[in-house]
Amino acid sequence: MNITALERTGSLVERVCRQLAALIREEGSGGDRWLPGERSLAERLGVSRTVVREATKRLEQQGMLEIQHGSGIRVVDRLHRPLNDSLTLLIPDVAERLRQLNEVRLGLEPAAAALAAERATREQVRDLRRLQERLEAAADPAAAIEVDIAFHRAIAEAGGNLIHGLILDSFAELGLASRLRTIGRVGKTSAVAHHRRIIAAIERRDPAAATRAMRLHILAAGEDLDLPPPPPGKSG
Numbered sequence: 001m002n003i004t005a006l007e008r009t010g011s012l013v014e015r016v017c018r019q020l021a022a023l024i025r026e027e028g029s030g031g032d033r034w035l036p037g038e039r040s041l042a043e044r045l046g047v048s049r050t051v052v053r054e055a056t057k058r059l060e061q062q063g064m065l066e067i068q069h070g071s072g073i074r075v076v077d078r079l080h081r082p083l084n085d086s087l088t089l090l091i092p093d094v095a096e097r098l099r100q101l102n103e104v105r106l107g108l109e110p111a112a113a114a115l116a117a118e119r120a121t122r123e124q125v126r127d128l129r130r131l132q133e134r135l136e137a138a139a140d141p142a143a144a145i146e147v148d149i150a151f152h153r154a155i156a157e158a159g160g161n162l163i164h165g166l167i168l169d170s171f172a173e174l175g176l177a178s179r180l181r182t183i184g185r186v187g188k189t190s191a192v193a194h195h196r197r198i199i200a201a202i203e204r205r206d207p208a209a210a211t212r213a214m215r216l217h218i219l220a221a222g223e224d225l226d227l228p229p230p231p232p233g234k235s236g
Contacts, residue, residue, distance in 0.1 A: 016055035033075040098178050102222040113214035114207035115159030124158040128199050144188040145179040182224040
């Protein structure tokens with residue numbers, strides 16, 4: 001890991017955060033990765049251990065690092081955690097959280113599908129078809145739910161928009177709860193049919209059709225959730 005000393009301008013903590021985040025992104029994912037120890041980082045960056053400690057704590061709060069006392073600083077991929085943890089506090093009622101989640105998905109995922117139709121590589125389309133095959137072959141709701149989550153994440157990746165993917169990751173646990181009330185209750189048949197139309201539109205490079213297909217899919221999921229209507233003054 002190539003770490004160089006920083007000039008003492010601006011906020012040292014923020015600059016250490018930026019350099020460490022950039023290094024983590026450059027090295028990519030995969031494997032069990034650890035940063036050098038706190039003392040070593042401080043020496044290489046030319047800052048105090050206090051600055052390093054504060055920077056790594058911030059990155060831990062943001063979901064990029066995990067500080068394991070007695071072991072070291074591990075690189076993790078939990079960027080979704082801050083928002084995901086906040087949702088339970090902000091919206092304690094589960095049904096209301098799921099209803100609002102579906103509203104957000106209606107605004108987000110059709111756009112992600114349109115981008116996938118414009119940008120997906122052949123390999124990414126093949127990946128979607130492989131996920132579809134796994135969904136069709138899934139023998140139980142748990143397996144079907146796992147593949148369904150992967151399918152929607154793969155569409156965001158195919159669209160090439162990192163923010164789309166990060167937002168979907170932020171709803172991972174809530175998305176699981178949603179699918180337990182859709183696929184877990186009514187089965188996978190509807191999802192299989194909708195996914196097939198979404199893939200076909202992406203493969204044809206038809207953003208408008210991909211948008212429509214994904215929108216219908218999310219609307220159907222909302223119906224399967226069988227949630228109460230929104231409170232007065234809120235749009236449905």
